[in-house]
Amino acid sequence: MKLFSENIEDLRTLYVAGLKKALDMEQKITKALPTMIEKSTDSQLAAAFRNHLTETQGHVAKVQSLLREATGDDSAGTCKAISALITEAEDNIKDAADPSIRDITLIASAQQVEHHEIAVYGTLRSWAELLGQDGAANTLETILEEEKKADELLTAISDTVNTTAETRTAYSARA
Numbered sequence: 001m002k003l004f005s006e007n008i009e010d011l012r013t014l015y016v017a018g019l020k021k022a023l024d025m026e027q028k029i030t031k032a033l034p035t036m037i038e039k040s041t042d043s044q045l046a047a048a049f050r051n052h053l054t055e056t057q058g059h060v061a062k063v064q065s066l067l068r069e070a071t072g073d074d075s076a077g078t079c080k081a082i083s084a085l086i087t088e089a090e091d092n093i094k095d096a097a098d099p100s101i102r103d104i105t106l107i108a109s110a111q112q113v114e115h116h117e118i119a120v121y122g123t124l125r126s127w128a129e130l131l132g133q134d135g136a137a138n139t140l141e142t143i144l145e146e147e148k149k150a151d152e153l154l155t156a157i158s159d160t161v162n163t164t165a166e167t168r169t170a171y172s173a174r175a
Ligand SMILES: [Fe+2]
Pocket: 026, 055, 056, 059, 117, 147
């Protein structure tokens, strides 16, 4: 895409607003993950959430440094989408009594969050490229790849957790 000079300032404004929302998103995920670790019964799932908490703390630091580079200030914006996804995840956890069903809902909620993060960082990386900010684009690509790997790991774990839930459902149907 070719940008005209008058569009560049508008895109820069959007990019900074997007980074500020991404920072709020990561800070809210940092606060939500400890509950998800605590509610997980599958040890692989708990380990994946623990690992992603460490990665998410890294994402907070990376986005803060991109904001400082872009504006000299690293204050966060407001990401309404992540608040809605976290509220929905909390409701799903409350509704799931059986531990393996709870694990399934935790994975589903976490994947919705990951897909949102993948969309956010894919957009921010493209905008950084359009603005000619190659260093920022590389940092955003690194975060994007970690989000994609976290999503893929959740898909792999869901195969074993889903099998456990199916076995339990079949067993209780026979009993
Ligand atoms: Fe993240």
